[in-house]
Amino acid sequence: MVTEPNSTSQAAGNTAPVPHAAWTAARRDILEAFAAGEHLVALIGPSGVGKSLLLREIENSLRSPEFPVLRLERAEWVDAAVAPQVLLVDDAGRMADTALKQLANRVVGFTVVIGLPSFRARLETLPHRVVELGPLRPADVAAYVALRLTRMGLDRARLARGTLEALAEAAGGIPGQMNLLIGASFLVADMAGSQEVRPEHVNEAAALRAESLGLPAEGAPTVAPPEMAVEAEPPPAPSQQPAQPAEPAAPPPAGLSAASSQPPGARPAVPLLDRLRDALADRPWAERLSGVAAVIVISAGLGWLLFSDFRGPSQPMGPIAPQAPLHALGPPPTAEGASVPGTAMAEAPQQAPQQAGAESTPAAPAEQATGAALPTGAMVRVVITYPRGIAEATQRASALSSELDRAGLSVGEPFPISRPPSGPELSYFFREDRDAALRVRQAGAAQLGQTAPRLGPVGTTLPRPGTIELGLPASAGASDERPPPAEEPEMPAPSAAILSGPHDGAVLSAEAGQQGVTLSWLAPGETEPGCCFVEVVAIGGWEGRPREVFAGYAEAADQQLVRLNRPGRYAWRVLTVSRAARRYTATPWRHFVLGEAPP
Amino acid sequence: MNRPSPLLLSLSLFLGLAACQAAPTQAPRRPVARAPSPPPAATPSEVEGAWSFRITGDRCIARVAHESMTLAVTAGPGGKASFSLTAPARSLPAGRTVRIGFKGDGGNWLLPGRTDAQRAASASMTLDGTGEGRIRDLLGGGTVSVSGSGVSAPALSVPDAGVSGRDWYACVARQTQS
Numbered sequence: 202m203v204t205e206p207n208s209t210s211q212a213a214g215n216t217a218p219v220p221h222a223a224w225t226a227a228r229r230d231i232l233e234a235f236a237a238g239e240h241l242v243a244l245i246g247p248s249g250v251g252k253s254l255l256l257r258e259i260e261n262s263l264r265s266p267e268f269p270v271l272r273l274e275r276a277e278w279v280d281a282a283v284a285p286q287v288l289l290v291d292d293a294g295r296m297a298d299t300a301l302k303q304l305a306n307r308v309v310g311f312t313v314v315i316g317l318p319s320f321r322a323r324l325e326t327l328p329h330r331v332v333e334l335g336p337l338r339p340a341d342v343a344a345y346v347a348l349r350l351t352r353m354g355l356d357r358a359r360l361a362r363g364t365l366e367a368l369a370e371a372a373g374g375i376p377g378q379m380n381l382l383i384g385a386s387f388l389v390a391d392m393a394g395s396q397e398v399r400p401e402h403v404n405e406a407a408a409l410r411a412e413s414l415g416l417p418a419e420g421a422p423t424v425a426p427p428e429m430a431v432e433a434e435p436p437p438a439p440s441q442q443p444a445q446p447a448e449p450a451a452p453p454p455a456g457l458s459a460a461s462s463q464p465p466g467a468r469p470a471v472p473l474l475d476r477l478r479d480a481l482a483d484r485p486w487a488e489r490l491s492g493v494a495a496v497i498v499i500s501a502g503l504g505w506l507l508f509s510d511f512r513g514p515s516q517p518m519g520p521i522a523p524q525a526p527l528h529a530l531g532p533p534p535t536a537e538g539a540s541v542p543g544t545a546m547a548e549a550p551q552q553a554p555q556q557a558g559a560e561s562t563p564a565a566p567a568e569q570a571t572g573a574a575l576p577t578g579a580m581v582r583v584v585i586t587y588p589r590g591i592a593e594a595t596q597r598a599s600a601l602s603s604e605l606d607r608a609g610l611s612v613g614e615p616f617p618i619s620r621p622p623s624g625p626e627l628s629y630f631f632r633e634d635r636d637a638a639l640r641v642r643q644a645g646a647a648q649l650g651q652t653a654p655r656l657g658p659v660g661t662t663l664p665r666p667g668t669i670e671l672g673l674p675a676s677a678g679a680s681d682e683r684p685p686p687a688e689e690p691e692m693p694a695p696s697a698a699i700l701s702g703p704h705d706g707a708v709l710s711a712e713a714g715q716q717g718v719t720l721s722w723l724a725p726g727e728t729e730p731g732c733c734f735v736e737v738v739a740i741g742g743w744e745g746r747p748r749e750v751f752a753g754y755a756e757a758a759d760q761q762l763v764r765l766n767r768p769g770r771y772a773w774r775v776l777t778v779s780r781a782a783r784r785y786t787a788t789p790w791r792h793f794v795l796g797e798a799p800p
Numbered sequence: 801m802n803r804p805s806p807l808l809l810s811l812s813l814f815l816g817l818a819a820c821q822a823a824p825t826q827a828p829r830r831p832v833a834r835a836p837s838p839p840p841a842a843t844p845s846e847v848e849g850a851w852s853f854r855i856t857g858d859r860c861i862a863r864v865a866h867e868s869m870t871l872a873v874t875a876g877p878g879g880k881a882s883f884s885l886t887a888p889a890r891s892l893p894a895g896r897t898v899r900i901g902f903k904g905d906g907g908n909w910l911l912p913g914r915t916d917a918q919r920a921a922s923a924s925m926t927l928d929g930t931g932e933g934r935i936r937d938l939l940g941g942g943t944v945s946v947s948g949s950g951v952s953a954p955a956l957s958v959p960d961a962g963v964s965g966r967d968w969y970a971c972v973a974r975q976t977q978s
Contacts, residue, residue: 584966589906613970619905619940630963662851662964670963753854766857 219348220644223335224251225608230332231259231313241305242313243324246334249377252315255334256289259313263287288312294320305329336374343651344643345376349383351636359398367400371407382406575747575772575790579667581637582611587673589617598673601648608644624681625649626672628657630664632691632784638669645671652681656783665752666734666776666785692782696725698733698775703793711796714765721760722775733775735761740770747772768796844868846943848957853968860971869956871944873935876975881931882924883911885946892919893950904942909934921946932976939965
């Protein structure tokens with residue numbers, strides 16, 4: 202399967218990567234290799250560790266008008282002579298040696314190949330850098346599980362003491378295994394009629410899973426260790442063309458997939474179903490019904506996880522034309538795929554705006570072709586505060602800033618304050634940014650521990666959507682002793698604005714830019730100034746990455762004048778903000794060109 | 801016929817002249833007489849503004865606004881930053897040398913400045929570590945005042961800029977680094 206150059210991955214909520222230390226380090230190493238002008242990087246890791254997700258992340262980071270990116274998902278191969286500058290090859294263990302050699306000998310361009318650990322040996326004679334993607338560190342497990350539970354809609358409070366450790370042990374730190382075990386453990390707990398998900402439920406889930414895979418359940422690791430997955434990959438014959446997926450990227454979830462879709466070749470999961478049947482048979486009807494419902498819901502969820510996380514979200518795009526010029530992808534030729542430098546992305550609001558309907562019809566194809574590559578949620582930026590005048594706190598703030606920066610987050614200069622909190626505080630200011638706060642906590646777990654993210658107070662000046670604040674206390678060992686935040690009724694998100702002008706793909710004169718481009722929109726509901734946050738980014742600047750050229754709450758409720766001094770391509774959008782609901786909704790990005798016609 | 805006595809003549813002349821002079825005082829009062837002006841409004845010695853932030857092109861712009869006094873802070877481009885204060889009426893003189901000062905929790909500073917013909921006071925500085933620190937102090941809250949000959953503008957109380965200001969400060973720091 203192949204994704205065409207500069208195509209856009211679907212970044213659905215649950216398929217978004219959950220960065221952890223190893224993942225972040227691997228990402229950094231790959232990007233460093235790219236920056237250093239290296240030509241071939243091998244990303245090596247066990248099955249389920251997240252290599253494919255990382256490859257998609259790299260794709261998003263590198264894609265730009267200057268660097269068309271081609272991602273191959275099933276080791277299909279194109280002639281190196283016509284391959285685009287950046288080539289990403291998933292499941293490269295299936296590639297023929299000759300093709301590998303071609304890749305290694307490319308004098309220009311940058312290639313990342315993915316493989317299981319056994320793949321490493323085949324590259325020994327070729328010039329390359331190896332980047333290893335390891336499992337979750339124990340310190341990362343808690344934050345990882347918390348975020349997964351949030352995304353799966355499962356209640357964290359159900360986890361009993363010791364369950365996290367049991368999950369970590371059973372999954373061997375492999376995120377893919379962890380994802381499956383989380384759902385299966387909740388299912389087993391439900392089957393047992395237990396509100397709490399206890400370590401024994403995890404072990405039971407792991408045993409059931411091992412049973413369904415034909416692995417020894419007693420006295421052996423309950424989850425297939427990475428080595429086992431390595432052995433699953435047969436060494437390819439020289440010049441062998443790929444015939445079928447080699448990497449068992451996603452083992453079936455504890456046999457539950459028998460109810461939905463069983464991968465070919467997998468053993469039937471009869472034992473599990475038998476157990477479930479037995480478990481249900483002893484229960485009254487009401488419990489049986491709820492049990493059946495739980496089975497259906499969780500099976501569907503796990504099935505969805507399986508196919509979204511591991512099969513990959515990219516859509517097959519048909520035959521590729523790596524040499525195709527960028528503008529062949531659709532009008533306008535704004536293949537601005539890279540994310541804004543140094544920004545992560547908040548989850549798209551749950552109540553996604555009906556942008557497509559709101560947009561004028563000619564704009565829709567362009568939005569689909571180009572807009573999705575820019576963040577759909579807010580651009581997440583982290584603010585770190587520390588107590589003024591305490592050198593040790595300054596160092597802590599600096600270390601935390603570096604750590605978050607390495608995790609790919611946009612972090613501002615740490616800011617000294619006179620009245621620091623008594624324990625570490627992690628605040629977000631709009632409900633849409635809670636998941637981003639969890640990611641920040643995960644990335645900064647060393648200092649933040651289990652600090653619960655809270656909806657922080659806002660003063661007269663509303664923060665920008667996507668702002669996350671980390672408050673460090675005077676004492677390094679202090680913890681957040683505040684009582685858990687009270688549950689507040691969630692109010693609906695504001696409606697998305699309807700963008701009116703300039704229309705998508707508009708070409709404006711450079712003079713108009715200097716005089717000021719009036720961005721206009723219709724803000725449903727509240728029409729007070731301050732309702733709307735406007736963002737404008739320049740496309741195709743340094744390294745082809747979008748560069749923020751305007752960001753601020755609009756002075757009027759329905760328009761904003763923005764002066765632009767440089768010709769080029771721009772994208773803009775409006776985020777309607779509700780102070781009362783503490784929520785926001787972003788429009789899709791619109792594009793216009795200043796001072797030049799599209800090439 | 802008796803001649804009038806000189807005394808009577810003098811008296812008549814005096815009274816006549818007096819009458820002539822008194823006539824204006826007897827005239828009706830001017831209808832447009834100015835109403836008694838109210839006691840001069842007590843100009844507050846200090847007013848509290850509200851922050852707003854913006855990033856536009858290569859500039860980071862912040863404002864602390866009150867109807868009696870507004871402070872604008874612009875960082876960049878070219879490694880420069882400026883403070884500009886405007887006040888209504890004539891509370892700032894035109895074309896004078898002034899000083900813009902700040903006192904706050906984070907620190908105090910004083911910058912030489914000047915008012916222009918529109919009576920806006922401004923001061924600029926290099927956006928180095930010191931300049932960045934001044935802006936950081938300002939964001940922490942305090943009081944900004946203009947001093948100098950002819951200045952009657954109130955001091956501007958600047959609240960803590962909160963997370964919005966600290967977020968905006970990243971833009972200033974980037975200007976310094978660049």
